[in-house]
Amino acid sequence: MRVPALRGLLPDVSEYAEMRLHWRADLAAGATVGIVALPLALAFGISSGAGAAAGLVTAVVAGLVAAVFGGSNVQVSGPTGAMAVVLVPIVGDHGVAALALVGILAGLMLMVTGVLGLGQLIGLVPWPVIAGFTAGIGVIIFLQQVPLVLGAADDVGTRPLVAAFHSVQHADWSAVGWPLVAVGIVIALMLVVPLWNAQFPVSLAAIVLVTLMVEALDLPLARIGEIPSSLPMPSLPVFDTALVQTVFTAAVAVAALSAIESLLSARVAVDLSGDARYNPDRELVGQGMACVASGVFGGIPATGAIARTAVNVRAGARTRLSVITHSLVLLGVIYLASGPVSRIPMAALAAVLMLTAARMIPYAEIRTILRATRSDAFVLLLTMVVTVLVDLIEAVQFGIVVAALFTLRAVARTSGVFREEISSDPDPADDRIAVYRLTGSMFFGASERVRSEVRAEGDVEVVILAFSQLRTLDATGANTLAEIVRALEKQGVTVLIKGVPNRLMALMRSVGVISSLRDRRHLFHTFPPALEHARSHVRRSAAAREQALAAPGSES
Structure with missing residues (x-):
């Protein structure tokens, strides 16, 4: 570690410069x-x-x-x-x-x-976890005082709720x-x-x-x-x-x-x-x-x-x-x-x-969080209950994990894929072309849903995957994309990829998304060239089918 970085962790005389004024x-x-x-x-x-x-x-x-x-x-x-x-x-x-x-x-x-x-x-600890943790501590501190007042204490280490209950139960009220x-x-x-x-x-x-x-x-x-x-x-x-x-x-x-x-x-x-x-x-x-x-x-x-x-x-x-x-x-x-x-x-x-x-219990914060979202309310209550009944550190761990799961679910819901209509001048070939646009984050939480949505049904011969609105990508998401491309190509469907952000290209190459394409030329920066290539591919396929039908010996 650099010396200046370590020096910033040590006291300095300048910290007392304002002392003569205050x-x-x-x-x-x-x-x-x-x-x-x-x-x-x-x-x-x-x-x-x-x-x-x-x-x-x-x-x-x-x-x-x-x-x-x-x-x-x-x-x-x-x-x-x-x-x-x-x-x-x-x-x-x-x-x-x-x-x-x-x-x-x-x-x-x-x-x-x-x-x-x-x-x-510390910035990674969600607000509901902090509020629930603080409220739980307040409850525990209050419960700890009950045996001190009533004079009927359990052994040291007994859960505060249990000790408080036993104190009330066995107190000499006289x-x-x-x-x-x-x-x-x-x-x-x-x-x-x-x-x-x-x-x-x-x-x-x-x-x-x-x-x-x-x-x-x-x-x-x-x-x-x-x-x-x-x-x-x-x-x-x-x-x-x-x-x-x-x-x-x-x-x-x-x-x-x-x-x-x-x-x-x-x-x-x-x-x-x-x-x-x-x-x-x-x-x-x-x-x-x-x-x-x-x-x-x-x-x-x-x-x-x-x-x-x-x-x-x-x-x-x-x-x-x-x-x-x-x-x-x-x-x-x-x-x-x-x-x-x-x-x-x-x-x-x-x-x-x-x-x-x-007074430690943040009542106003609790009311605000309970009115926010059900997931935030659940995280707060879970953290508070685990703090009181189990352990403080486990409460923070549980709270962070559950909050992360809810966040991942929310991100997965806002991320996804939808089939997009071709808005340019109509062309007969468009009936055999499917355009799928991926948005948001393609990560492990959304990969299975994307896999189930991207498919070639009926007479579709070309699938264009549009990535220009893809914000983030992890290894699981990239691997899922590679599997989708390979599956479609195996079905005889040509896959074209359009608009890969530069920051994601290295990952897509290393995981094998680009190499899964039938031809390296099936990678495009913008949509019009990709659409024109798809249409020409459909026309060539149609022409090939007509030639096959017109050939001698073909069924009439």
Whole structure:
């Protein structure tokens, strides 16, 4: 790979050129998003099964590394709900200790993907898949909070829908009154306060208020528990070959999710800020480095966080200083406020995530897609259902495959062949000439239909295949055309080909379409010479038949 291309994946001093103009706004935006990120980092750490401390460490370490090395100036990275959903079964199958190895492996995969220039592939994910995926994540995050509130949790790794159902089924309803009150207070404040002041960090304020109330009344609510008062020392996990093989598939899933969510979040940042300076390949490299660093410090894999990125942009962020400030604010919490944070009730964090999950679901987009086409609606619903009931990565895979199949069917329907009337001055020979025009794309999805349509019926002696409106052609389509030509020639029908686009000629020659013609002169650029040749062929055939009938010994 060329050095200039690699250089574009590395930080540059010019990225901070505007900092002297916007440093006040960046510091304020960073402080704001840091306050907003605190409860989310704690909650997503708990939801992943790794614990609140791991979520906080991830927000600090991964957020800082991605801020410096990522491809967006304003994207905020850290633990997210989607990643927490993926990590739960990994913790259930392999234990919390495996997360460091999974994160490092996933980070290395992301870095390789970015160096190979695969960041643009995010554009291949259809809109209905993204909407269904996002909605499914929202549902899962909401379901994950039910056991935290009701206090009747299944084993780690149980499907969220099953775990939520069991929690409701086996809850001690005489003991859940106060947790439900805490949830109600937090949600009510988060809904009402923004009506007066949208910039106020209401989620943090609501958690502080509920924590003070629980402490004052000495209520029996489960708490977060001990939070480290400093960053843990970095250490590498044991790279045991057997363990690497065991968790490799999980690492692939984590890398895929981190890539998808980070690139989508970065695109949202571009749309919100109007700043088109965004490098998707560098974003993958930066997120990969963030995952590696987070794993080394005992955190969990991170991704770009759409909600926190949106808060950062709307708070006035312009440069990477805002994202760096966000991490430093959270670092201050670790060193200065770990004691108070450890007393936060789990129900309060669950309430924040419940409302966050409900707001994640793109209701307007879902309504639009459901009203669009039946195939788009099916892809959206399929992706959402598979996300909730099976697996996030499989949901994206299923969604993309099904969307591709629907697209291929649509392209195949708009591509095809029809018999065309000869519009020039009538000629008696025209009754024995059939003109077929191929349009659109001749590919594997349309080849069989074209094969069934092109035929020589009755007295047809010449078939003209018109290709001037053929847009694309693949090997299957070209092979089908060659088979059609050979079949017609075998029947004694002369085939003429007209108007092959220059970009398709090499493929048609290599697959054998042109060589299947009876004579190389049966290839024409325009229609009039092809028609004149067909008419002269019919006349010669008619004359030959008359001579045969007039010859001595022929039947009278």
